[in-house]
Amino acid sequence: MIRNIRIYFSFLGASLKKMLEYRVDCLVGMVSQIAFQLIELIFIWIIFQNTDNIGGWNFTQLLLLYGVMMLSVAVTDLLFDATYDIGNRFIRKGKFDTILLRPVNPLISVLGESQTSTALGYIILSFILIVFTLMKLNITITLFLIIKILYFGILGGIIIGGFQTIFSISGFWTYKSNEVVWSVFQLHKLAEYPIEIYNKFIRVLITMILPFACVSYFPTLNYLGSSKGKIAYIAPVVAIIVWFIAIKVWNFALNKYRSTGN
Amino acid sequence: MIRKIIAIAKQDAREGLYYRFDLLLYICNFMIQIAVYVFIWLAIYNQGNQILGMSFEQVTTYYILVVSLDPIIGWGINEILGEAIRDGQVLRELLHPISFFSYYFGIRIGELVEAGIVGIITFLLCAILFGIVLPQSLFHFCAFLVVIVLSIIVIYFFEMILSMSAFYTNSVWGIEILKRAIISIFSGMIAPLTLFPEWVQKIANFLPFQECIYTPINIYFGELSNIEILQTIIKQGIWITVLYLLAKFIFHKAIKNITINGG
Numbered sequence: 001m002i003r004n005i006r007i008y009f010s011f012l013g014a015s016l017k018k019m020l021e022y023r024v025d026c027l028v029g030m031v032s033q034i035a036f037q038l039i040e041l042i043f044i045w046i047i048f049q050n051t052d053n054i055g056g057w058n059f060t061q062l063l064l065l066y067g068v069m070m071l072s073v074a075v076t077d078l079l080f081d082a083t084y085d086i087g088n089r090f091i092r093k094g095k096f097d098t099i100l101l102r103p104v105n106p107l108i109s110v111l112g113e114s115q116t117s118t119a120l121g122y123i124i125l126s127f128i129l130i131v132f133t134l135m136k137l138n139i140t141i142t143l144f145l146i147i148k149i150l151y152f153g154i155l156g157g158i159i160i161g162g163f164q165t166i167f168s169i170s171g172f173w174t175y176k177s178n179e180v181v182w183s184v185f186q187l188h189k190l191a192e193y194p195i196e197i198y199n200k201f202i203r204v205l206i207t208m209i210l211p212f213a214c215v216s217y218f219p220t221l222n223y224l225g226s227s228k229g230k231i232a233y234i235a236p237v238v239a240i241i242v243w244f245i246a247i248k249v250w251n252f253a254l255n256k257y258r259s260t261g262n
Numbered sequence: 263m264i265r266k267i268i269a270i271a272k273q274d275a276r277e278g279l280y281y282r283f284d285l286l287l288y289i290c291n292f293m294i295q296i297a298v299y300v301f302i303w304l305a306i307y308n309q310g311n312q313i314l315g316m317s318f319e320q321v322t323t324y325y326i327l328v329v330s331l332d333p334i335i336g337w338g339i340n341e342i343l344g345e346a347i348r349d350g351q352v353l354r355e356l357l358h359p360i361s362f363f364s365y366y367f368g369i370r371i372g373e374l375v376e377a378g379i380v381g382i383i384t385f386l387l388c389a390i391l392f393g394i395v396l397p398q399s400l401f402h403f404c405a406f407l408v409v410i411v412l413s414i415i416v417i418y419f420f421e422m423i424l425s426m427s428a429f430y431t432n433s434v435w436g437i438e439i440l441k442r443a444i445i446s447i448f449s450g451m452i453a454p455l456t457l458f459p460e461w462v463q464k465i466a467n468f469l470p471f472q473e474c475i476y477t478p479i480n481i482y483f484g485e486l487s488n489i490e491i492l493q494t495i496i497k498q499g500i501w502i503t504v505l506y507l508l509a510k511f512i513f514h515k516a517i518k519n520i521t522i523n524g525g
Binding site for chain 2 (some may be wrong): 028030032033035038039042043046047048050053054055152174176179180183186187189190192193194197198199202203247
């Protein structure tokens, strides 16, 4: 296990370095990703031109919630981006066969090929947003709080990464996993807003079935010092369950794997 | 030439429709997006706020139309063309017995088949699920369609210009996102443009992007007079000419000092 994680990070490091070779690409990527985030922030801003709260959350609190989600999403992008490519980049092009020949767990090899260095800028940006909004909400920033933010941020990224890994196995049959993974990923949009505004169906969906609420909603409440925020502490359990399923499902798919033969 | 374009479109559409499961996923995704918008605005309306004299049904309809139009307007040729430039395939395409612009226009139409199916199904499902306001009249609905068709052409040339930068930067994906950011802000995709500050509205009035989303939806609601509809169409005509000439100019400049990886 420890060995696998170490190998994973050395793979990841190598592919990030590969990415950083293309400086201009990297910069354009970063700038445009920030632009993309701005679109959503503009939407939130527009909403609050018309109301002072939604579901009891004010502008700053909503920005905080948004920042918390963004941090986890950025971590997912950084660590598990390759889940998008299992179908196209690995299986269809036959690259997966070389991965199978390595004396390393194939899942580790694949995930280690993640290469979104742009996520680094993203992580810094969302972290600044979180700290800034917390300060505006008159919450004292302690070292403990910062550790908590990073802890839940990374954990959230791991949870989302787990979902992506589960659904990436569709690539073994369709040779094209990006759309499926992207669809699951898109569900995080629901958790960018307080769950109070949704109906029962969506609430159950994002707290119980695909617990994106554990990534953003509950940690945010935790930072804000609400009593409901204690639920956030189950996040590690959620992460373990998700990854347990992910590894089982992945191994199942791996057994069914048939090379595309090129 | 039109026959050639249609042949290319058919081929491209067939390729896209092969992945039917993807279309289903897109529809699910768009429905999630719409649900987020609807629930947010519902929360706002439940607090007794009224936005610009729009009823909640109108706001719902607005966002259902925004998201359904999104693939039709937004799924362009940017990525395909960018990739083609990047991996050198464009070199072969330049030698085709069909002009470069017509070839990609064919591909764009092929994409449109897929996008149209996704958009229309999303629209119908959400109309049933959330309820919508019907178009003002058949005439307004037809005008709505005309304006959208013209904006597809405007966006096509806009994309052509943006994609040409792939001759220089290699960052296809970044440009795709940049395109989306520009269109989202100035087309009214995020929110009705009247909710934006004055200066944004002024820029949007000048740029051709509000005709992609905001103006057609207003036509759908019957908010524009016949003269204003005519003005819109004239404005689009001017933009199509300008962008076409600009795209041609940049294209001829770009292929003169072309560098292609492995080409």
